[in-house]
Amino acid sequence: MLAPIGLEHFLVLSGALFSIGLYGALAKKNAVVVLMSIELMFNAVNVAVVAFSRYIAPATTAQLPDTARFLLTGQVFAVFVITVAAAEVALGLALVLAIYRLRATVHVTEMNLMKQ
Amino acid sequence: MSEAAAWLVLFLPLASFLIISLVIRPFFNRYSQWAGYLTILAIGGALVLSLMALKATTGHEGPIGWDPHSWITVGSFNLRLGIYMNSLTAIMLVVVSGVSLMVQVYSQGYMKGDPGYARYFAFMSLFTASMLGLVLASNVVMLYAFWELVGLCSYLLIGFWYHRPAAAAAAKKAFIVTRLGDFGFLLAILYLFFHQGAIAGQGLNSLEIPDIYRAVQTGLLGTAVLTWLGLGIFAGAVGKSAQFPLHVWLPDAMEGPTPVSALIHAATMVAAGVFLVARFFPIFEAAPATLRLVAVIGGATAVFAATMGMVMNDIKRVVAYSTISQLGYMMLGLGVAGLAVAREGHVTAEVARAAVAIGIFHLFNHAFFKALLFLGSGSVNHATGTVDMRLMGGLRKVMPWTYITFVIAGLSLAGVWPLAGFWSKDEILAVALKEQPVLFALALLTVFMTAFYIFRVVFLTFCGEYRGGAPGEHGHDAHAHGKPHESPPVMVVPMVILSVLAVISGFWNVNGAFSVFMGEGQTKGFFEGFFGILAHPLPWIAMIVAGLGIFLAYLMYGSKRISAERMGERFKPIYTLFYRKYYFDELYENLFVRRSLVNGLFAGFQKFDTNVVDGAVNGLANVTVATGKGVRRWQTGQLQLYGLFMGIGIVVIVLVLLFAG
């Protein structure tokens, strides 16, 4: 039947998620949707990082028992990524709201004040 | 004499220049007397070292060789700095530092209270350093650098009172006219460099002066090459020494302070042209055509300048024309001596030395008495506030020292036995007679005119009644002159010293010692030479001619038995021709400057500038604007588009890495 799940599976999933997020971030007019797409990309990265931590790190960092805890460095970085994502989404949505109040739109194509 | 001591000759005045211009003038009083004292001290040190060099080269066969120091090495090209010390170098060192020292002492009095006091001494130090460097240089590039530096100093010092339009214009004129000659010299240097390949096989460097000598002696360079080289070098000499047809700058250069004229435009820088010919004499010797040209130009200039000197009313200009004339004399001496001695069939090296001895001996004597003449006229100028001789007169009583020293210098210039000028002039006359009677006639004519014009100055300035001095504020400085008075001791003492030198400097070769020092001839007893020369007819002829000149000047300006005005009326066309300097200024101005340069060349430049240069600049601007307009369309302000571009860029990089990496 299906091959056992390995690193490649997680990475391809991560790549798919990232590509969908990229498409949304580049192609969508609605600023909120753009932010959501960016969250998708963050998630894709987290999946990849944790998968590396799970499959690659033991072969490279766990040669000595007393450094075994560094296996989880990938997970720790995922924590930081989530933190940054939270900050980013809070600020991003605040910006969207502020712009909406000012110009009554959330379409990024209409946010071109710098051009004028 | 160690090499360090020889370098010190150059570096002492240079240090003085640096200290004055970087320390004293910016941080202390610019009227500070220390600038002058420092200059005097430095140049005094240089003089002592020069005398040591003179002693070291006496009896020393050939040059004292020090290995030059490598400066720039590019591939096989090797440019080196070094000192070429031989008797010619030593004698020039003594002349330059000696006259310079006297002039600096004199300047302490002359420049007192001038707003540019420190600047003046800085420039003077720099000039002295450059002139010494020019003399010491062992390769042509170094020589050329110092050659241009003295030109620069000359420019700076002629235009010292730059607020006067005449001074500024004269400075420009001097610089531009000498540049014409310098260009010839530069071409000669490039030509030498071009011929490096011909002599490199012998391990010689075409830019090193000793190597050039050796190349010429061993016949590595053909006569045609040497002729072109000689012409180029002589062009430089013509410019610097104000020989016909580039003589026009020197009279105007009198706009500078008088001590500057004494040092630069009488004793040293203008003599650099003569020095240059002497330095490269082997080249001239091997190409007799150039030697003939040197002799002819020298002889022609001597007469030509003397005629103009006879009619000028400006005391400094008379002396300036006299300088041109005497420089022509030196060139004549070098040329005919070279030709004459060559005919007797010596080997080249000895010929060169003998001929150089004759020319340089006159340079040596001339430096002292001509500097003295300038200092004397500066002293008169200082006292009366004018340089116009028609406003002077009767200064004999109030300025006895100036009078006596001026007369001594005048007699020396006229060539009266036993003063210095007599000895060197006699040598030139003798060798000219032997070689070329026409040139001898020119030289004799010059002797007559020289005696006439210099005693015209003496009678107009010092005899008769005082005619009022400066009408306006013509003087070089502001302090009011009530009655003319003798100059302060600080000015008189150098004049006295120089007058002693103007008497005795000629004695050096009375017994042939100078020629021996220069490497040719033999000595005889001093008294044998001193009086024995009077047994020959030639000195008598020359002295009678000179006496006639003096007598004529006395009749016209001393006793007024012949009216100068009526003479001027009778020979009006000639007088006007002389007075207007043969219309050379007008000729150059109209023919070359206005017609050829301004209307021809510069108009072409302007066309080139507006069409090609401006066109290129405007075209570039237009292309930039057009490109900007095009690229601006991409700058939509749409953040997502920028993200898209980034993505495309990443994809391109990935493609490149995958398929090309």
Added chain:
Amino acid sequence: MTPTGLEVSPFFTLVWWVTAIGIVVAAWSVVFLRDVLKAALALIGSFLGVAGMFVMLNAEFLAAIQVLLYAGAISILIIFAVLLTRDVFRGNPSNRFERLAFFLAGALMFFLTFVIIATPWGQLKDAQLSPEAQAGVAQVFSNTTPIIGQLLVQEYVLPFEVASVLLLAAILGAIVLVREE
């Protein structure tokens, strides 16, 4: 290298595939649904799926955070924003670079997949570990939470504190931005 041995079971494989397809479909919906509110709800589904993936990667702590922070807090924020901007009715239109962006994302997907498959991960995975090391790895992955806490306040304490400052700044910035004048 099987710290738990669970991965080889067909059940695990099945669950993985279901979760993965769910995540992709949910993400696809986020981008392509016309209703932004529904897109936000699909995003929550995607977040939950990723949390499941974390579980399958022996990252239980991260899974918990994912649910709490993403599926809980961030999703709520996004839904608030959607509602507050009242733009729901204008749908979820694309801009005029849609095709180019789609092509670009497709190319990226293609390249990533190509690279992932072409890379010989096996060399790293099959590295021989000593039995003690294998035991250590198994122990670490059996209970990750205390080790993550240890890492955060010991080795990574500086990034940890910087992150807290960042969060504080973000909160302040957000308040300043949305405050009524």
